[in-house]
Amino acid sequence: MITPLVEARDIVKRYGPTVALADGRLTVLPGESHALVGRNGAGKSTLVNVLTGLQAPDEGTVRFDGEPAPPLADRDAWRRRVACVYQKPTVVPELTVAENLFINRQPLHRGLISWRRLRREATALLDTWDVHVDPEARTADLKVEDRQMVEIARALSFGARFIVLDEPTAQLDNREIERLFSRMRALQDSGVTFLFISHHLQEVYEVCQTVTVLRDARWITTAPVADLPRAALVEAMAGEAVSRQEQTARDVVAAGAPVVLSVDGLTSESYQRVDLTVRSGEVVGLAGTSGSGKVELAETIAGLRTPTGGTAQLQQRQLPFGDVRAALRAGVGFVPRDRHEQGLVPGMSIGDNATMTVLDRLGRGGFVGTDRRRGFATALIERLDIHAEGPEQPVSDLSGGNAQKVVMARALASDPRLLVLVNPTAGVDVKSKESLLARVDSAREDGTAVLVVSDELDDLRRCDRVLVLFHGRIVAEHPAGWHDHELIASIEGVDSMPEGVDHG
Structure with a gap:
């Protein structure tokens, strides 16, 4: 049996009377791209907040590589395990790529930032993960897909090998999406594991091996993507009510109505x-x-x-x-x-x-x-x-x-x-x-x-x-x-x- 890289069991999260997650479950194996799907309000964001240490669950457990998740206060320990690249970038646009990669941990020489060493380490990091970006470029001048790769490289530099991609294609065109997917596959081959969140189910079939469905704040199913036809995936997200719904009795709006x-x-x-x-x-x-x-x-x-x-x-x-x-x-x-x-x-x-x-x-x-x-x-x-x-x-x-x-x-x-x-x-x-x-x-x-x-x-x-x-x-x-x-x-x-x- 392969030890899951990430495992969440029986996660419950409440906000006052609102139950944001009643039964959250996720098992991600090393080296895979695992899709997390569900309609708005299904509980995806809440589960991600728990998986990334932003919030503690009211019930349930999270484990990384078989070990219990670190305390919420130990942010360095969380960074070594998991990172999330959100739809909106978290890089500082006016800083260079190198400065963003090592923000708040720049190499020092006699108490001052060593800019030469910063550029050298940034170049080595980008080369290691095959990210083709100029380390001295202003981050605001980068394409969206390149900013995302800078965020991924920064997460990998902490030692994390589990990356959550939250709607990464929302601002990309088709050509940029295909380039992103190629980079994801290359990173997978290098030992990086992804949790991929997208509302575009076609992308799930293109880049993911496994999919987990949440509905109404509960886990519904986890299955290999290849074994789950699209109609079955949509049905899992929508529930059993896939028959034609009765509409309120009313007259059809006349085609000639103003x-x-x-x-x-x-x-x-x-x-x-x-x-x-x-x-x-x-x-x-x-x-x-x-x-x-x-x-x-x-x-x-x-x-x-x-x-x-x-x-x-x-x-x-x-x-x-x-x-x-x-x-x-x-x-x-x-x-x-x-x-x-x-x-x-x-x-x-x-x-x-x-x-x-x-x-x-x-x-x-x-x-x-x-x-x-x-x-x-x-x-x-x-x-x-x-x-x-x-x-x-x-x-x-x-x-x-x-x-x-x-x-x-x-x-x-x-x-x-x-x-x-x-x-x-x-x-x-x-x-x-x-x-x-x-x-x-x-x-x-x-x-x-x-x-x-x-x-x-x-x-x-x-x-x-x-x-x-x-x-x-x-x-x-x-x-x-x-x-x-x-x-x-x-x-x-x-x-x-x-x-x-x-x-x-």
């Missing part, structure tokens, strides 16, 4: 040449992984961001970019992705929070009628079924579900032509989720165009169609009635529609 939102060639650092339309009374979903660009696209339409190219029209008028107030005046209602950071003012009352977008309707000359605002807020509380003592109650007193209803109330208060919802049911209980989604149905029936961005399949089932973004591009469109595994396969990049498909 177009409310028209997006043409919208481009930014997060997405490229996006075209889409949303008609009156239509609910369109945007799905994708965390790095797909879906949230950034929605935030652009809502006025939070400014694209680098393209246009968006709301009822044939140019939509303002980078100006939330102007977007509100144009007819956009918005539920942001984080109610705590972006959605609520905790020191204010429910009524203040719910009506802050319509104060101009509640008074004249800059004065707001107290009774009128209280009446308007009370109506919103009843409409959204917010469980509260009244509009004067501090919003900070509310449960998560009721707080989210306040955010939705504010978005609906202005009677928007377009409603943009980002993760509208995140962190709420089942009853609150159903109530919030019912408001989406009501908006639809009123003729409002709705754009829903969510990681929750239940949110997306309310949609007339779902557009899937992958690496910043719309790659698939699913009409209502999709199978879970079909949508997840598109999200994870297993299949895609040809470029040029009409999304309107």
Whole structure:
């Protein structure tokens, strides 16, 4: 029997009432590339935090090469065992490659840094691992793939032979990805072991020998990649519910319904040449992984961001970019992705929070009628079924579900032509989720165009169609009635529609 290089057993990790990992397991053998896959929220990041010594598990054990993991406080011992190369680089961009390789441990001569020795040791390290990068180059000037190799070389210099690659291909094109994979294979031949995390399942089959699946914070399966067909892998990630889901009974949006939102060639650092339309009374979903660009696209339409190219029209008028107030005046209602950071003012009352977008309707000359605002807020509380003592109650007193209803109330208060919802049911209980989604149905029936961005399949089932973004591009469109595994396969990049498909 080969002793695993890394073994995690029965890992449990809680954050207050939230169970981030209920049954984390991983066994990685020396010299392999082992994939860790699962949908957003499956527990991958939590398991990586435990494996890299950033957090201690509440239950369970981690062993390296048969020995117990070192104490969390012994950072040097962790560095000798494991390193993580994240999607966002951790190198210091203004320093040279050599300086980054030996940061905080530069060779000294008489108490001063020996620059000649630093360059010599950096060159030797890069040569040892066949990393073709100039040690005197400024790290900010390197390609993304070369910065990643510098981080890997730095980790190897501590003695670590287990490298976690967290979404390493997210910012690479196809040619760069193939070069990265070639370097990974060469490092494997030299005795380096990888844990490879990617939302692109095609990459798992290209570069990994074994795959572990997490779902709903639990270990589901570990299998040789060659023995696990793609359909079986997607099913393991999606669960058993791969049959067609029943959709909410409703009329099909007429093809002749007026177009409310028209997006043409919208481009930014997060997405490229996006075209889409949303008609009156239509609910369109945007799905994708965390790095797909879906949230950034929605935030652009809502006025939070400014694209680098393209246009968006709301009822044939140019939509303002980078100006939330102007977007509100144009007819956009918005539920942001984080109610705590972006959605609520905790020191204010429910009524203040719910009506802050319509104060101009509640008074004249800059004065707001107290009774009128209280009446308007009370109506919103009843409409959204917010469980509260009244509009004067501090919003900070509310449960998560009721707080989210306040955010939705504010978005609906202005009677928007377009409603943009980002993760509208995140962190709420089942009853609150159903109530919030019912408001989406009501908006639809009123003729409002709705754009829903969510990681929750239940949110997306309310949609007339779902557009899937992958690496910043719309790659698939699913009409209502999709199978879970079909949508997840598109999200994870297993299949895609040809470029040029009409999304309107």
